[in-house]
Amino acid sequence: MSEGLSPLDRPNSYIGRAVPRPNLARLLQGRGLYVSDMTLPRMVHVAFVRSPYAHARIAGIDAGAARTAPGVVAVVTGAELAEVCTPWVGVLTHMKGLKSAPQHAIAVDRACWVGEAVAAVVATTRAEAEDAAALVEVSYEELPVVADMEAALAPDAPAIHPDLGDNLAFERKLDAGDVEAAFASADAVAQAEFVFGRHTGVTLEARAMLADWNPGEQRLTVYQGTQAPHMMQNIIAKHLGLEETQVRVVCKDVGGSFGVKVHVYADEMATAALARMLRRPVKYVADRVESFLTDIHARDHRCKGRIAVNRQGDILAFEIDDLTAIGPYSMYPRTSAIEANQVVNLVGGPYKTPNYRARARVAFTNRNVMCQYRAVGHPIACSVTEGLVDLAAREIGMDPVEIRRRNLLPDDSYPAQSASGMKFEALSHHAALDKLVAMMNYPALRAEQTDLRAKGIYRGVGLASFIEVTNPSAAFYGVGGARISSQDGASVRLDAQGAVVCHASVTEQGQGTEAILAQVVASAVGATLDKVRIILGDTDHTPYGGGTWASRAAGIGGEAAWRAGVALRENILKVAGVMLQADPSALDITEGQVIDATGQARVGLDEIARVVYFRPDTLPADFQAELIATRHYAPKAYPFAFTNGVQASWLEVDIKTGFIRLLGHWVVEDCGRILNPQLVDEQIRGGVVQGLGAALFEKCEYDARAQMLNANMADYLVPMASETPDIQIGHIETPTADSMLGAKGAGEAGTAGAAAAVVNAVNDALSPFGVRLAEIPLTPELVLKALGVVL
Amino acid sequence: MNQPIRLTVNGELVTAAVAPRQHLADFLRETLGLTGTHIGCEHGVCGACSVRLDGAVVRGCLVYAVQADGARVDTIEGVSDSGEIADLQAAFATRNALQCGYCTPGMLLAAQELLLVNAAPDRETIRDRLSGNYCRCTGYHAIVDAVEATARARAEAKR
Structure with missing residues (x-):
């Protein structure tokens, strides 16, 4: 701190206090004032005609009936819109080998997923626009559908984008230390295939944009619920052929985001282009079906993992082989390779194990696009790492707390580096674990577990240590050529x-x-x-x-x-x-x-x-x-300010119904200097519950023709108040020396480790049955199958 | 063919001609400009569009505006201005029981309905009663705290 002005010791400091939010x-x-609330003079509404096929050639569009429907101002096809909005390709130069195909705001000759827009209908009310959209006759010729990530990489799979040669968008390999020797010398090896459901953000306010072209000013004002106004300014200007000074992005209240609203969506680019084309304000608010079909999805990984351990409980090596599928396009401009790349970066991250081998592959499929959602890659890496650590502990008969104490990076070992090369300024894994064990009264829970088992009640404790990427420098996007400011x-x-x-x-x-x-x-x-x-x-x-x-x-x-x-x-x-x-x-x-x-x-x-x-x-x-x-x-000393923490879940599994009841959840987290303890706690709680959704409920179900089967809130389950436990939070404070305030981020810690803790707790609860579950969401069906109750 | 309706919204008499297919939430938002009633799913699941219809909380997206003919409707703007839920709102602010605020109007109306019929709900009852209102931000813990604190304060004030 300069001039003795520590934010903590100034007498009138608000730093570290839970003051109420001014808004x-x-x-x-x-x-x-959310975008969906806004109206402007002469405003019109756009509704999109969307492909009902996962992969189809657009043979023709007959908009005759729609053009003469009440209230209709314009019907615009992809080819017409392409005259005012250029396509984009979602690649970054530092994701070596990442490829994708040009994506248009509205599909021009081919639709590549169910829900991709193929025409826009603009009318004076939203209802009229939807009425007329139903009158647009599109002739489709169905094309072969790549529905599944494994099928996508089969040797005879049809390439979704023939110019790209195959459906492998990105591959990364990493080999650190001597993995072969470590496995050869191990006393025990455990392995599993971890399966992660495809889920989505479900922001309560859908994506929305109101774009207003003023011909007199030659300027476009875009009201948008976005996380990155300047990024959007750049992208909109670039693809509409404008200078950045001709584009103003205004972001008022945003009804939930979680990463969903940090990306460039084709229908929003179309909305901006339509405003320019029609020289008047155009509003687009996604309905809930559109949200499920076109908001980015996330996760959807299949990751084979292996861990080597010796009899004393030293973890000797981690090895993973991760596969994910991102839909037909890498999203723009952040790309859809980041999640898999993060998985490679983060697996084994909390531990001192130097031997680590990883492969990650990212495939194209004809499902909706996938991209960064809260805690990008972290839940995958944490679930794989912590699942393997528990498996190893079970192999050698060691307590899950003990194996972590033995292998977590020591609190006095910093600065340190992970096997994957992540640089840690200062972390506090052991202090966090000690605090967690005390908060949850671990020995008491173990005693309760033993007592209840005798009565046929199966409760379990699950732990998950994690690291979190926060405060990213230009290493995240800028070095790859994206104009996203760090x-x-x-x-x-x-x-x-x-x-x-x-x-x-x-x-x-x-x-x-x-x-x-x-x-x-x-x-x-x-x-x-x-x-x-x-x-x-x-x-x-x-x-x-x-x-x-x-x-x-x-x-x-x-x-x-x-x-x-x-x-x-x-x-x-x-x-x-x-x-x-x-x-x-x-x-x-x-x-x-x-x-x-x-x-x-x-x-x-x-x-x-x-x-x-x-x-x-x-x-x-x-x-x-x-x-x-x-x-x-801008952060300079480290590419990322890593934080750390540990979570624990306490739950009961009904072995007759397969239902899982969450009884308690604890988190101890270290985000450096805490500026407002209440806000940190609530970020963590909200993040945990999103992780609990992934663990137990949330999954975008697709069939063999890549049709999404549950694109509504009744069938896509999210955690509600009655399914969610109280969540106890504790803190360790290790400020970063890279800034005067010393604050690191806390927004994703909850999501990073919650699912891993739940899965470990379920396996702990069911350990008398030898059950080893590694798939989420952990539905009652999966539990009953694992127990052999149903086939 | 629009239908004439006459109803009381937040204590004010409103007359309008509405399309039979327009739901109450759209009518409140688009015709009356009462945008505190939010649209989340438009299929009756999320609770963001909750309003009170003749004293009972309903989903604004599952009631047609014509069905509200002759009824009394209270929205978040009305119960805010009347002061009816000022203590509940203050408890939400103190406890940071909202983040993006999009679920909040519906959540407040649901919580108030619970507190009117059950002055001392336990946490499980609160969670159960609020389980028709979806919040993606908070994880619910803070909301339960705020409702519990309001119930306690109201009981205290009655003594």
Whole structure:
């Protein structure tokens, strides 16, 4: 920390306190402004005609009846839209060998998944647009369907994109240490095939965009629920043939995101293009079926894993062979190879084991597109690693806590590096595990388990240690050529009544970004929290930056705001020094008052603002006040600020019905300096429950023709209040030295380890039956099959 | 052919002509501009469009606007302005029992309906009663805390 200004020891600091979020009142009254709420003069609505086939040639489109239907403004085909919107290819240069095909906003001659848009109908109301969309006659010629990831890579599989040669989009291999020797010398080897269901984000507000082309300004204003406004500005400008200055992206309230809303969707690009084409505002709000068919899906991995261990419990090696399928296109611009790449990076990450071999393959299929969703790759890597560790412990008869204590990277071993080359500045696996074991009272749960087993009740405990990628540097996307900023900025201004206004480039989707920035700015400047106003989500007004994803808003955006606030305080104190004829370095600001070295209040921020703005004539002629300061921050010392933690699940399995009842869940997490403990806890709880959904409920079911069978909320199950346990959270704080605040991210930790803990707990509960389940979602059917109750 | 309807929304008399196929949530949002009633799934599962119809919480997407003819409808805007759920809203804010806020209007109405019939629900009862309202952000724990705290505070105030 510079100048003794530790955020923790300043008397008026809000850092580390659970202050309420400034934007809650409007949301609690139903007075937020989501894109789906917005209307503009002359606004029209677009509905899309979507392919009912997973793979088909578009032989012809007859829009005659639709064009004359009530309210219809335009019917636009893919070929027509392609004249104003160029296609894209979702590859990055640092994902070596990754290939994909050009994707159009609306399919031009071929549809490649069920739900891909083949025509757009624009009308004065949404209902009229949907009515007319039903009148568009599309002639399809069905093409061979690649429905399954294994079929996609079979030697005789038809290539979805013949120009690419085959359906292998990406492959990565890694071989560290001496895996062969490790397995040869092992006392025990355990292996399993881990299967992960394809699931999706299910944001409660569907994707939505309102695009407004103003011919008089030659500018496009896009209202969108997005995590990355500047990225969208760049992409929309690039593909509509505009300068970035001609595109303004505005992001108001966002009804859930979780990674779903950080990508470029074909129908949203079409909406922007239609606004330009029709020279008026065009609104698109996905309905729930469209959400299931076109929001990115995630996971869908089959990963074979092997672990070598000796009799003493030392883990000697990990080996994995991972396969996933991403749909017909790699998503743009972040690409769909990132999840598999993360799996390779993260398997074995918490452990000191140096021997690690991995292969990951990414295939094209004719299912919906897949891409980054909360905790990208982490749940796969964690479930495989922690599942293997438990299997190894079982092989040698060692307690799951004990084998972890023996193999986790020691807390005094940092800086350290994983077998896959991930660099760790400082982690706290052992402190976290010790705290978790105490919080959950592990020995008591074991005793209860033993007692209940005698009564035919099967309860289990499952543990999962994890690492999480946060605060990504340019290593994530920038080095691969994507114009996705890893730097963020904040501009902090003292207004004319002494309040503080902060414009920042990170965004809010409910995590509490506004609260974090308000706390940081108030503490850095010395203002009271009620005098701080945060403005986000507008490319015309905020500094340039990446936005909110990959657990980066607090650690990167918060640091920029801290530095800007510190700079503004220095600028204010220069004015105060002149006004008070005092040395600025002997002054400070607390609770909106400039104080001297004795702590005496000398002048308020309101008075300083009044003098600067309205009576500059009373200041010396050679002095110019600057009551605004802008600072930026990008992580530099490490590619990622890794965090760590451990989760535990306590549950009961009904061996007659296969139902799993979650009884308790614990998380101990280390996200560095905690800026707001309540927000961290709620990020973790929300993340855990998304992981519980993956563990027990969520799966996009497809048939052999690649038709999604459960594209509605009644059949696609998500965790509801009654299925979810209370979740207890504990913390270890190991700040990063890469920033002044020392904050790392916490947004994905819950999701990273929850499913692994649940699966390990189920296997623990059913250990008397020798059951070894490794597939999620763990449905009652899978449990009963494993128990031999049903075939 | 639009149908004339006459109903009371948040205490105000409203007359309108509506398409028979328009559901109540769309009517409230598009015709009256009451956008606090959110659209989540439009097939009666998620609870985001919950409103009160003659005192009972219903899914706004499963009721046609014409069915509300002659009825009394309360939306989140109405119960906010009347102060009826001010304590519940304050408890949600204190406990950070909302993140994106999209489920929140429906969640508040569901919780208030529970508290009106059961002044001292335990956590399991709260979870059970709220299990028709989907929240993707919070993991529910904080919502249960906020409802429980409100029940306790109301019981305390009655003493």
